[in-house]
Amino acid sequence: MQYLINVIDDRSESGTAEEAVAxxxxxxxxxxxxxxxxxxxxxxxxxSTVIDGRGDEPVFTDGPFAETKEWAAGLWIIEAxxxxxxxxxxxxxxxxxxxxxxxxxxxxxxx
Amino acid sequence: xxxxxRGPAGAGPAGVSSPAHDALTRAHLASAYxxxxxxxxxxxxxxxxxLDIAEDAAAEAFATAAARWTEDGIPPNPGAWLQxxxxxxxxxxxxxxxxxDARHREALMLYDAPPxxxxxxxxxxxxxxxxxxxxxxxxxxxxxxxLRMVGGLTVAEIARAFLVQETTMAARITRAxxxxxxxxxxxxxxxxxxxxxxxxxxxxxxxLIFNEGYLATGPDTGPVREDLTAEAIRLxxxxxxxxxxxxxxxxxxxLMLLTxxxxxxxxxxxxxxxxxxxQDRALWDADLISEGHAxxxxxxxxxxxxxxxxxxxxINAVHTDGDRTDWSQVVALYDQLVRLDPSPIVALNRxxxxxxxEGPAAGLALIDPLDLRAYHGFHAARADLLRRLGRLxxxxxxxxxxxxxxxxxxETAFLRSRRPE
Numbered sequence: 209m210q211y212l213i214n215v216i217d218d219r220s221e222s223g224t225a226e227e228a229v230a231x232x233x234x235x236x237x238x239x240x241x242x243x244x245x246x247x248x249x250x251x252x253x254x255x256s257t258v259i260d261g262r263g264d265e266p267v268f269t270d271g272p273f274a275e276t277k278e279w280a281a282g283l284w285i286i287e288a289x290x291x292x293x294x295x296x297x298x299x300x301x302x303x304x305x306x307x308x309x310x311x312x313x314x315x316x317x318x319x
Numbered sequence: 320x321x322x323x324x325r326g327p328a329g330a331g332p333a334g335v336s337s338p339a340h341d342a343l344t345r346a347h348l349a350s351a352y353x354x355x356x357x358x359x360x361x362x363x364x365x366x367x368x369x370l371d372i373a374e375d376a377a378a379e380a381f382a383t384a385a386a387r388w389t390e391d392g393i394p395p396n397p398g399a400w401l402q403x404x405x406x407x408x409x410x411x412x413x414x415x416x417x418x419x420d421a422r423h424r425e426a427l428m429l430y431d432a433p434p435x436x437x438x439x440x441x442x443x444x445x446x447x448x449x450x451x452x453x454x455x456x457x458x459x460x461x462x463x464x465x466l467r468m469v470g471g472l473t474v475a476e477i478a479r480a481f482l483v484q485e486t487t488m489a490a491r492i493t494r495a496x497x498x499x500x501x502x503x504x505x506x507x508x509x510x511x512x513x514x515x516x517x518x519x520x521x522x523x524x525x526x527l528i529f530n531e532g533y534l535a536t537g538p539d540t541g542p543v544r545e546d547l548t549a550e551a552i553r554l555x556x557x558x559x560x561x562x563x564x565x566x567x568x569x570x571x572x573x574l575m576l577l578t579x580x581x582x583x584x585x586x587x588x589x590x591x592x593x594x595x596x597x598q599d600r601a602l603w604d605a606d607l608i609s610e611g612h613a614x615x616x617x618x619x620x621x622x623x624x625x626x627x628x629x630x631x632x633x634i635n636a637v638h639t640d641g642d643r644t645d646w647s648q649v650v651a652l653y654d655q656l657v658r659l660d661p662s663p664i665v666a667l668n669r670x671x672x673x674x675x676x677e678g679p680a681a682g683l684a685l686i687d688p689l690d691l692r693a694y695h696g697f698h699a700a701r702a703d704l705l706r707r708l709g710r711l712x713x714x715x716x717x718x719x720x721x722x723x724x725x726x727x728x729x730e731t732a733f734l735r736s737r738r739p740e
Binding site for chain 1: 453454455501502503504505507509513
């Protein structure tokens with residue numbers, strides 16, 4: 209199954225060069241093990257825009273959808289056989305990016 | 320289905336019920352329930368990949384047994400009968416629900432597969448224990464799931480044990496099962512390298528259940544909850560039987576047995592806690608003590624460095640050896656424990672042992688600087704040492720702090736009786 213991993217952060221643009229090197233090495237390992245699906249860093253939540261397209265005209269609002277003390281500063285999507293595999297891999301990912309992570313299962317498409 | 324058989328010793332013919340026959344059936348059912356519940360849940364969970372289905376199927380199989388065994392007699396192999404009945408129940412449910420889950424379709428095809436060999440079933444039970452105690456579940460969910468799925472307690476019993484509403488406990492268990500299924504918590508044995516950490520997680524759950532029984536908290540509960548201590552020991556015996564070579568599991572079982580052995584002497588007839596040195600050793604359970612001592616000796620003989628629970632078991636072996644505690648041995652064991660676990664609680668208990676060996680002033684000097692103001696045991700230990708040193712004004716203040724924080728009724732009664740007027 210697939211898991212989304214949110215990188216938890218409470219600072220802006222806080223990544224360091226050392227962390228980037230460690231993350232690259234970790235990503236190569238994900239690819240080699242067949243676990244890699246996608247990964248990216250995210251811009252600060254203050255530059256986000258909220259869209260509501262449910263009405264006749266779309267409404268655009270500045271800023272994140274929720275004011276929180278912590279947010280996602282990046283994400284991975286990985287393929288793992290089960291949660292134990294995902295946890296073991298991402299414990300290493302947490303070390304590489306030097307941040308706490310949230311692991312969430314991606315819903316399987318209906319059979 | 321197995322042909323009906325007669326139970327031994329005075330059971331009536333099949334279909335004819337007599338009081339003796341009914342009592343025998345009930346006894347068989349109760350023992351089958353204790354023996355077989357976890358096996359049935361574990362096997363069905365493995366086959367169908369769902370704790371939910373396994374729990375319902377096991378409950379229904381035992382309900383069917385209650386009705387059928389009275390009528391038809393006890394089957395020759397009650398365990399196999401229950402497995403077969405639970406598996407059929409699960410299959411009926413999946414057919415009714417016309418499942419589209421590939422795992423369930425696969426299980427349906429295994430319908431006529433021969434029963435698993437005993438070794439595989441033992442592994443299934445161990446898998447069940449590890450799944451229920453998975454570190455991705457909240458501690459209270461682990462405790463509830465373990466008692467339900469492995470221990471076979473009803474939701475109502477678990478709710479009573481933890482003094483919460485039955486609906487709250489049911490929701491907690493349902494949520495935990497849903498997380499196991501949705502998050503992909505696997506139903507398999509941990510890798511060799513993860514095993515020690517995962518076993519330690521299982522032992523933490525068992526110890527919490529035991530302590531909730533042994534140090535029951537709350538004004539409305541008795542000072543010792545024997546239902547919980549007995550269940551914790553039963554579960555620990557099971558894990559020990561499944562992992563006989565694991566030193567910490569052996570230590571945990573020894574620790575529980577040596578602690579539980581002193582249960583009858585621990586609370587006086589007037590409901591006060593009796594300190595170890597004043598307990599009537601004739602009331603201690605000699606069988607539990609000798610079993611506990613044998614487990615501690617087994618670990619000593621292994622020559623392997625002891626972990627936390629093995630050291631605690633060894634300390635309790637010293638307490639229960641001979642006519643009085645050899646405090647120099649206890650202090651030496653606490654010295655080892657402090658190196659493994661530098662928490663202030665361990666330092667407190669070491670300080671209490673030093674006070675017995677070198678006098679209250681030496682103990683107080685070790686205990687005073689500890690950062691444990693929120694823990695009743697800290698104030699109780701200080702109160703006792705201050706009283707023994709004749710510093711009565713300070714002792715009163717410490718007793719009051721301990722009484723305000725203590726939750727166990729026998730302990731509160733004991734503290735009140737010791738507080739200097």
